[in-house]
Amino acid sequence: MKKTAMILLVLLLCVMASCALAYDKTAYGAENTPPEILNYLAESRWAGWEVTGWVNPGTYDRDAAEAFITVKSGRKNVLLAFRWDYDRAQYAYAWHNAAALPQVEEPIHLAMYGDAGGQPRFKSFFVHNQEIEEAACFWAQDERGVWNLQQMLVYYLPSLMFIDTSRAGVIHMTNAGWVEGRETNERIYGEYQRDLRYFSFAAFPRTVKEAKEKLTNPPEIPSGTLSAKRVKFTSGKKYKVFSGPGENYGQAGGGKAVVSTNDWIQVFGTENGYAMIQYDISKDKMRIGWIDASALPKKADVPALDYACVTAYTCRSVAATDDPLGSCAQVSVLAEGQEVLRLATMGDWAYIHSWADDGTPARGFVPAEALRIPH
Secondary structure, three states: OOHHHHHHHHHHHHHHHHHEOOOOHHHHOHHHOOHHHHHHHHOOOOOOOEEEEEEOOOOOOOOOOEEEEEEEEOOEEEEEEEEEEOOOOEEEEEEEEOOOOOOOOOOEEEEOOOOOOOOOEEEEEEEEOOOEEEEEEEEEEOOOOOEEEEEEEEOOOOOOEEEEOOOOOEEEEEEOOOOOOOOEEEEEEOEOOOEOOOOOOOOOOOOHHHHHHHOEOOOOOOOEOOOOEEOOOOOOOEEEOEOOOOHHHOEHHHHOOEEEOOOOEEEEEEEOOEEEEEEEEEOOEEEEEEEEHHHOOOOOOOOEOOOOOEEEEEOOOEEEEOOOOOOOOEEEEEOOOOEEEEEEEEOOEEEEEEEOOOOOEEEEEEEHHHEEOOO
């Protein structure tokens, strides 16, 4: 066996030894849930749900310190976060996220792990067959108070894999291959959500194939008069995407387009109270569209778009797209000789403004060579 595989094997053995524990429902702290939290639950939407886990990995001298419980009803499992209220000297509800947990019959437990070394940490998991800690997710709080996924260990969902997410923008998947599946040691690069408040266990890739399908990176913008930069939005939000800078252009994607702030978003600039963005839809498709500029982070430095408008005519019947750097999927067709405004250029593409027969405005990209500009 190669040296690298042997090292991975030893590491996996150590982790598995710590996770293969005899099941003891009193070992996971649910019985220590503070009374004010139980009182809160009794008057909340989770009244009557079973408390299955409790952990306080933080410290009271941090404003961002949080403690957590898990509650259960049937196959529904929800994670709730509580902050320490200094004035009342008790815990107060902060937020919840059901998507963060596996939705299974088994109760989800919480526990401290390792030597925190000043960094609050805990893990979430359920016990499979009364002996294996399955879907073990290891969480650590950073200096901003954000809880991020650091590692995940799965045995059966769908197969054995140790997943390291401690470095943003990359997932490192390892499997020594001695229990199930072939030996794996791959790093997959791209954007994914690891913030506990918005994390989705069901959406998170647990195989190399899934990771390669789901993880993407923002494309480089070709030279031209349009440029864009990546902007970090508040996670967990969704915004309608329009075909142009206003609702009168219509919602993109056949009236269904929305952008999630859990993935990368590039911003070109603003116009008429809207921001021109590019975002990822799938591994094969992106979209350039418009969202309300009020969605931009307050500290985002996004300039107003400055076009050099030129009247042009189509040389032939030509398809327009809102994904010039990806699938180039057709969103409309312009007839030969149709008058348009060329607003900007981006590599081999021209960004145009056109009008339908009923006067409805439209925006999109067409090949630059498909336009004729009168002298």
